Amino acid sequence: MAIERINPDLCNGCRLCINSCPMDVIRLDEESNKAVCKYPEDCMCCYICELECPEDAIYVSPVRHVPLLVSW
């Protein structure tokens, strides 16, 4: 659901995903220097982090945490 996995074995701590996330959901874990999805409930599944990640460490599933009401 949303950002489902940021693989710590692949993440190089470059922060590209943090800086490109429009919804501010990713943070750098200071101890491990790896990106973590801290606010998955606000992820809008735009896949920008997945696309930006130079190590292919991120997998985003297309389902948002809170189902969205559509207009019809």
Added chain:
Amino acid sequence: MPSENVVETDVLIVGGGIAGCFAAIKAREHGLAVTIADKTSAGNSGGTLVAGYGYVVFNPEWGHNLDDCMNAINTKGEYINNREWTEIVLKDSWATYEALESWGTEFVEGEDGTKSVKAYPPFGVVRMGLTRAGPPSRKQAVKSGVEIMDGITVVELLKQDGRVVGAIGFAPTTGDLYVFKAKATVISSGVNTFRSLGNISNLTGDGEAMAYRAGAEITSKEFPDTNALPVDPSGSLFGEAFPLWRYHTDAEGNRLDLSDEYELALTQEFAVHAGRGPIIWDLDTATSEDIEKMRQRQEHSVPPKSKWAAFDPGKRGKFRIAGGAWVGMQNSQTGGIWPINTKCATTLPGLYAAGECCGTRYLGAYHPAPGFGLLGSAVTGTRAGIGAAEYALQVEKPVIDGEELARAKRILYAPVERNSGFSPRWVTQILHNTVVPYFIIYIKHEERLKAALTIVRFLNDHLVPKLTAKDSHELRLAHDTKNMVLHAEMILRCSLFRTESRGVHYREDYPRRDDPAWLAWVKLREENGEMKLWKEPVPKEWWPDLSKPYEEIYPRRLLGE
């Protein structure tokens, strides 16, 4: 401990999409210090990121005729387009297109060897390639010496002696505070989307909301964007195939007549309202030639590594379409901050508006073809950048007193200082459930609008002043929520005020256009804590010939007419 930073600049630009980048580059040409503050990452933020289909150009050498273009926009926009702006945007289109191309935006040729898409006469729509418009514009801004500050949520405008003198914001990642002191400020922070289905949920209409709170005039919030998107429980993404294949049916398989409709007008909503939903995107009906075209378009416009590229239209299928892709957004280039001149000045000295939050109304009540939004944003960006620079050259460096700074800081930090109250996520959900249903925002009626307004007023009066945030991420959510609630009130009040139907504004209780009474724009501003609305007539020389039969003036039929 979060730090406090003061940034002094000549021109502050809030929002670094295409409008903000054009404004910044133009202001730099005047030799001024220019700073862009962006909520995410300038060039990769907001609507510009998803505006990828094309760019409208008007070029007589390509056979375009000014009168034909003007007339098409008049008719589609149902005569409330601001003709002065329509002409400006068309005439400025070629220069902005050339600028984008020279900065590195890729424009691709179709199979016939031309760049212009033929599907939208009499307009020239040039197709954009993989680079889209944002990233090259950012590069050009950096090259011009613009200072870019990413990841900053601007919360409130600063005012001194009736003049806008900058803004205050913070970085959600660190909690650091930023005070921007500027001679002139350009708001180019895009639309509000109520955090809906389409992937621009970071856009919560912050600029318009800030401008409203500072006393600016806002216009035309009653015309909703009518884009819808296919959804699929298995999570397929449809890339660029969807806009190319326009075969939509009702639940019984009857094809909806979408001829000559770019944003699908309200055809789908009318079918849904009649109980004929859900609406289906039928890819099974495409020929192999059609599929090939979709594949080619995908190749040219979708990054190969992305999930969008993984969608193969050749697999076909029938997919449910969901309404309200960007619900909350206004008809492109229509709703927004009221510009008082052709350099995008607003009623507040020192404040300029550009892009989707600048209410030029150049398209009127309907968005006729892809690429007009991006074009209008580039043109207003250019003009706001020049206007702001000329103003900045005339005024002294602002001095902001302690009282004003303390006021802005109080507003900024209030949600984190509150120990009890309401969560912004929950308030957003209530707001969503109140305004997003089609029978509130698309098929309108006085009774339903009033019911929704009662709830939204309560959110605004009772819940918004008690929003809480437990960290700087939630602080951003709190400010986003506050702005979205304000937008909802603007939309509902404008929709109630316009007691007729026109373009994409449809009132079930007033299903006809009402001429000449509503050859007018709705305007609003804050007065003594209340939202005051009034009517601004369209100049008489821009009216249609009212002696002609109604059906001839308005070829599009509305439900119940």
